[in-house]
Amino acid sequence: MKRFFYAMTALCILAAAQAPVNASARDYIYIVGSSTVYPFSTTVAEQFGKAYGFKTPKVESTGTGGGFKLFCAGVGVEHPDISNASRAIKKSELETCAQNGVKEIVEVKIGFDGIVLANSKKAPVMQLSRKDIFMALASEIPDPKGGAGMVKNPFKTWKDVNPALPDVKIEVLGPPPTSGTRDAFLELAMEEGALEIASLKDLKKTDEKAFKKVAHSIREDGAWIDAGENDNLIVQKLLTNPNAVGVFGFSFLDQNTDKIQGAAVNGTTPTFETIAAQKYPLSRPLFFYVKKAHVGSIPGIPEFVKEFTEDKAWGPQGYLADKGLIPLPDAERASVRDAARAMKLLSMP
Amino acid sequence: MNKPFVTTSSSGVSSPSRTVTIVQASLHKRYRAEKRFRLLGLSAVICGLAFLAFMFVDIISKGYTAFLQTMVLVDIDVDPGEVHVGNLDQADYQGLVKKSLEKLFPEVTGRQEKRELYALVSSGAGTVVRQRVLEDTSMIGKTIALWVPANDDVDMVVKGHVERNLPESERRLGDRTLGWIEALESQGRITTRWNKTFFKSGDSREPELAGILGATAGSFYTILVTLVLSFPIGVAAALYLEEFAPKNRWTDLIEVNINNLAAVPSIVFGLLGLAVFLSFFGLPRSSPLVGGLVLTLMTLPTIIIAGRASLQAVPPSIRDAALSVGASRMQAVFHHVLPLALPGMLTGTIIGMGRALGETAPLLMVGMVAFIVDIPRGFTDPATVLPVQIYLWADSAERAFVEKTSAAILVLLAFLIAMNAAAVYLRNRFERRW
Known part of the structure; x- marks a missing residue:
């Protein structure tokens, strides 16, 4: 029994030494939102992690509303960078965002479901x-x-x-x-x-x-x-x-x-x-929303948007089509891609 | 089973007394009632076992194929023009795999046809080639025969989860692809082998590349945090309440509250964790540290209650004997009572840990329901846990995830059975009865 206590103490010390709590930096993209977009977002996240040498983004399936709640809570590493949605962002959600300092949002329409x-x-x-x-x-x-x-x-x-x-x-x-x-x-x-x-x-x-x-x-x-x-x-x-x-x-x-x-x-x-x-x-159309204030401080956001809007991803022959995403028409896809890569902002209320 | 013990009314006694008559009359009825009750009890047990057997048969029959993975043998021509010392990491290995497929089926020309051909193998096939080349760079310029994982749709067909003789419109794979699969099979280029990937990799959107190592590591860290925090605190609380605390209204109140907490739905602890650990202390979301803290809150009452019960089971004579030879209260407790009570406490702890291992609801609130590919390396890395992984896979559209889900359930069950077996072993080994 004594030995058992020593073992427990050792474990405690090990655990304590292992846990330097440090929320000040984040080196991966943090995505939340719709469970409908989740399979597509995760597929892109995985491809992005393999192809670009960044860490694979973390994708939480919270539902569209729950995603916006987290997304609009503020700017900073503890808040998500991208929110997936199976509908366009509501005016009330934009207002919450603006109140919490999230004023620069890029909307990307990715296809239909x-x-x-x-x-x-x-x-x-x-x-x-x-x-x-x-x-x-x-x-x-x-x-x-x-x-x-x-x-x-x-x-x-x-x-x-x-x-x-x-x-x-x-x-x-x-x-x-x-x-x-x-x-x-x-x-x-x-x-x-x-x-x-x-x-x-x-x-x-x-x-x-x-x-x-x-x-x-x-x-x-x-x-x-x-x-x-x-x-x-x-x-x-x-x-x-x-x-x-x-x-x-x-x-x-x-x-x-x-x-x-x-x-x-x-x-x-x-x-x-x-x-x-x-x-x-x-x-219905599907979207994701990017917090522009995080571009630059969280590595890889522009590259993630680029990977998502690549024809090999969201095109009619892309890997997202294999997962069941229905692509946008060609012309709209081109214009959305250009706007997304240029980080064109959504107008705020 | 038992014959009525008075059966002699006809033989010797001519006029039995009134009591005996009444007893004999009712005896038959009482035996019948007992028999009925026994049957009822037995059928309850059989019913329970039948459900258990049904569950196991269902999960195992669906899940065992996930431990096998369909592999395709391809001859890869490691072209020095594509792969050289300068680009070992970044070379287009998937392209090499595609070329080798084209060589196998030179008649395929159209763009759409080629796409279907490439879809025979997993998008992770290139990684296998890359690994092989990185291990041994002398392979550059040679042709190597390599087994690479097949795509999940092919995997399902080879394993027989999809009928081959359905009309083409009702299958996901066209006749062309089926023809290729049959050609590969006749050449001995398709086989199923032990699925190492399932145990060696993290989550993936491609079923053939998805594994449970990430979730297992997450579960390990989470449970470690829970154990390290809840065991000492639980034991100390139980010891204090049972051995040192005065018995008054306050300790009664505390006792009632602990018993109540043990029955609180687990999601409530998740909400508490969200409010306290994430919002107030600002600990990292989705980390095993926070998950472990939340589960600690959940398991503490269980451990305290089990601890107090096993302390109560130590006979007072042990304490009295120690005190009578001059030991202090603390010496009596730590030298004599605690060692005798510890096996019971450990059993309670292990059962509490088992419950924590199977929990998803509170972790939902602290962001552990997430797609995480990288395997967590510490307590603050984002992580998910086994039951959450099962939940996420169960919700995926791809057919191949059905078997992965069952396989992950099997792994989780194996862990739970191992923990419960450990609890039983500890109890039998160390428990003393008076």
Whole structure:
């Protein structure tokens, strides 16, 4: 037992000697933000670490909102240099940034991400419109029997929603409210679907808030199932239940084309080409934001931006395309690249 | 199993007393009740074991293939025009690999076709060549046969995770690539071998290059910090509370609070760590130091409670004997009580460490859920830990990460089982019963 105590003491001393706490310098890039951009950002980080001789950047997956919170907290080594986002930065976030001294921000749009509704290959391909999606999944819809008010969603099967759809139970597995994919789904599918209904379109004109509430509330009676943040899990569940439909990012469809298929939305199936051509309606742009004040004090930031905006990375044939990023059109890519490399600043409010 | 012990009512006694009749009447029922209860207990155990077996079978069947890696044999022509003494570090080794593939399949010409051909091998193949050349520079100008890792999609096909005879539109790999794989297989140029990379490298976005060494090192540093801090503090707190502190309202309050803390959800400790260690003390984010501090807060109550329990188990006669021959309180405690209680305390500590090793939630808050390629070399380097690595891989789209996830779970389970076995061993070896 005595020997044990000596060993413990030795360990303590070793640990104490090892831990010179020193947060004053950082020799690697620190990236935070969206979990949708995470796979792309990490891929570039790894390539950058291999190719340029800098340390590999640290990439934290915090979600878009959480990323901006950290990013806008201030200037200095303890704050991140780059924030990934699956939406553009909000005005309120820019204001927080400005208050904390983060006044020089460079916005880089990197490409698109598609949101797909997919089901098992054992079932036929679904042909949905955004209106169908809204009518099937909103918790309250305008009375389908022609009444004036809103009623609780009565539909049980897809056929009830639209006679052209198959006669199977509505069962949709999707991301939980904390997810950025869910936000994008609400905005791109549900809101747009609601706008295709005349009474709701009028509501938007008169009372925007009430409209948002209708368009953004999803059924809680079992037709929609929050399936957790793990999209692989949704894919697995689709395989065991051919009647279910899953909502997730395009890259998971791309990786599992042998098992699942994407539903056509407004007549367009989600493929690399249709999303790139912006024909597929459920797609959103992805961004990263650079803190210009850190350029110079943290090594490698311009080189990282350069690597990211290289055609071998974000181009249609690049390694990010293999990971499921849908590239920007050629002209836009060129202009974004030039602006990013020149560190063109975002105008502050 | 047991026969009723009174079965003789018919043989000798003509009119048994009332009590015996009642007992006999109910006896059958009571035995049945006992039997039911035993069956229920047994089925609960079997149920638990079945779930455990199911989990193990599932994880092992999914994960064991990750310990193997598909390799492709390529003949690399180390062209002195490409590689020379001046650029040993920076030469385009991946280009050499590409050329050797072109040589294997000279019929491939189109740009798109070539891209598909290059995708047969991992983007880390060049690194293998580079290492070989750096080891032995006399290779320059020669042709070397080298096994390089295959790309993850190829790996999945070779391991049989993707059906080859599905229609082309339903596969990630086209017919062309499958044809190449079959050609390579018939030439004996594809094999699967022990996956060293998995144990020797850090995280990567390419499944075939991803490994758990970074996460294991992170876990090691984090747990070391936790152990070094929580064990002495926990033992000292338990000793003081049990042996020295007066029993009054304050110590009761402290005891209640410690018991409560043991039941607090771990994410709360993460929030506390974020507020105190990161924001107030400004310690480096994502470092094992902060992770260890947070986990220390989490495991301390467990260790204190286990420590107090094992101190209480030491019979008072030991203390009385020491005091009666003139030992001071401190001598009695440190010479006699503590050595007897230590095995129990150690068991509690190891179990607490096991819990800390499997924890992700509090580490999320202090930035340890991150993509970190470089292997941490100290307590302040950014690091991640094994369970976080599992979480990150489970969330990746690439199919090959499914098996990596299961394999990482297996490694984590192996560590946990080893720690629990150590706890059991220590208890059996040193524990004394009175």
